[in-house]
Amino acid sequence: MLTTTALAAALLLQAAPPSEVARLYEIAGAPQSSRIMEDIGMLAGFGTRHTLSETESDERGIGAARRWIAAEFEEISRDCGGCLEVRLVSDFVEGERRIPERTEIVNVIAIQRGRLDPNRMVMMSGDIDSRASDVLDGEIDAPGANDNASGMAGVLEAARVLTQYEFPGTIVYAGLSGEEQGLFGGRIVAGVATEEGWDLKAVLNNDMIGNIGGIDGVVANNTIRVFSEGTRADETPEAARYRRYRGGEVDSPARNLARYIDRMAEDYLPNLDAEMIYRLDRFGRGGHQTPFSEVGIPAVRIMETHEHYDRQHQDIRNEDGRHYGDTIEYVDGPFAARATALNALTMAGIAGAPPFPTSVELEGAVQPSAKLTWEDGGENRRARRNLAGYRVYWRKTTDPQWTNSRFVGEVNEWTFENLVVDNYFFGVSAVAPDGSETPVVFPGPPGRFEPLEQGADE
Template sequence: MYLFLAILGLSLSVGSAVAAPQKSVAAANAINAGSESPSREHALLATLADAPSADELRATITKLVGFGTRNTLSDTHSETRGIGAARRWVKSRFAEISKDCGGCLQLVTPSQSFTGKRIPQPTEVMDIVAIQRGTVEPNRVIIITGHLDSRVTDVMDIEHDAPGANDDASGVAALIESARLLSKHKFRATLVFAALSGEEQGLYGGKVLADFAKAQGWQVQADLNNDIVGNTRGQDGVIDTTTVRIFSEGTKSNETLEQAKYRRYHGGEVDSPSRNIARYMADLADRYLTNFKVRMVYRTDRYGRGGDQVSFLEAGYPAVRVTEGHENYTRQHQDLRTENGIVYGDTIDGVDFGYLAHVTALNAVTMAAMASAPVAPTGIDTTGAVESDTTVKWDAVEGATGYRIWWRDTIAAQWQHSRYVSGATNVVLKNIVIDDWFFGVSAVSADGYESPIAYPGDAGSF
């Protein structure tokens, strides 16, 4: 066995993204009890869950649809039509929100010029970004994105109307409403609200913002990319007002060959930071949203399709895609027309504003929870080979007064068991054998706000 492990470049005593079982239900219950932890229920999050206004969301989408087309290649000079007018309006809306909170938002417009398959001539791609600085960790950033640009059947068509009500004025409305609500409060970490351009031409707006984040030295903890989040009537005939899908990558897009070799042996295929953000959102939905749930999808995006979160993942930042439960493809990327009794086109009558308010609530609650909590732990290590107990260690986190150690069966979708500890950066889980479980650690503040769970090793590090 030593020879086999040596060939893999591994060690018997090492523990990382591995696991450990329990001897009995009684033993698990004793460990679950742990130390007394702060309450995990927060009045602010409960308030935010009910705060989004369907009227505000409708007003935003109505305004964006009114610009006719928002194709990235469309007019940038007109005050009433095209991508330029739409960008200027979003910036003015952020300015109004900032005025209401005493100038709490910094507005920036990062841009780059691109040419490509869908951009034949050099074209400026500009993002409209509002930054709400954190009070304690201004360099730690939680981002919400949606794309401002729209299209019809021919992605190069800049003449015909492309309302883009659901794809993706709905996502932009969600982030603007989140900015309106969250700007009324102060948070430990920084919140960023970004309306991106160039998505339909090749995910350029995501690259612009990811590059800007790197240039600013931001520690991006998450990008919540909202794209197509307002429809409840699927092309399959299903009407679903209670489900939103969260897509997340299983292994990191920027994983190295050495990291992949270690992960393939020890595990971690379903525990990237992005995947644990999806679990974090699902847990928050269960605790704070009424009759509204997250369906986690173990893919980076829909099959054969993409979104701006991909640019963040390629840059090494955790990111997820938020999308409605049942899409209607006759309403996406279509010329406005009626054929054989079927209405084609992404018009505002295809948006369910009550549903969109729930999706917005999930985003706002997630951003507030993450920005109020300490950063996710790093330096997590598990040991316990050929032992009946598992030891979990991690680095101390600034602002954390305690930690929650989590474990689950290796085929379980969600974390199943936990133990809270304070005043320590290691714990021995008695009668929990490392071979049979996956482990993680979250950091907890004095008032009970909890970070996403981080998985041991490179596979799960934020």
């Protein structure tokens, strides 16, 4: 292993990977608004997808919707030579305020296995279910065109696009149920991921990606919100002590995932601005990213910037010339396609990257320099063949985005000369030969992209 001092000369001979990944430009332009709108129309056409709705009919209700989604994944898989594993993940729920009777919550997932690192995963999710004014009414029409046929259609379209490529890591496309009843589908899938030992590095929950006209009177088709938690939900007392004295309140893995998404938009989608929102979700509301965050899996919510509440959770009607209800004429296909492209770019970037650096630590108290150390991620030697080296990052403590970086090669430490550790935040990412890169990993327990274990982070 080269020391930092001896490394300087060696770095002159080690070229950095490209700063752009050529195929990401192709992926950015691939999602088709016509296909997304066709899928939204199909999902809305089931009348209602309420969790408590009809399950036997092939024309109406959530049962018909989830069978259609599974069939679409199977068709996509046939088109790519069987590259998807289509799976139903379900469990029964009863005795809940919004699910009083025993009900099976069925999620539909499709897994595109990576060729080098199949257990390292990134997931895009959308919700299958819909609702009207009465959260317990499974009979009334609730087309849920934007909430959340748009997100589910985005997942299907992302699968169509990304299955045309191979990646070192695995991509999971998920349709989750029971969201309106209490995030039950996400809880079930998060539980399975934990039990089966998925190395799930990121969950992109898409909940309403088709509306551009807000109840505030603003119409905007060029901005999208990315919600992310600050302090991680699985923080241990030891990790909290570390964070209090060394920082990390705004550098959870979810927050650095959000920064990664923001960079993807800036680099590859010039007509879409990702706005980072420093909250787990909207004020007083929730979404399917939360069950994953609760078990230590980095997760964000991606959604439109300006909501229209008349078109959410409302019976379809007109009152005094005002429309209520979530119907397809208020969905903007081109905007949903750009939102889908942002998801596809993010997943392609993460799945194309090497294993994430682990055990990232920072030293430098009462010194004129800061030293960052880390370990190679992943136990799979084949996966590490995709590693070109590491890129270190730093920024002022008040800056929202990483502002400075340097490719340092295939090493496991870097000393920032003449940078006082107190005045900056630091991190590291892993970079593939084609330029694909992981999100930045912040030092210590606050920033780890793995769940924290009780008592393991003193």
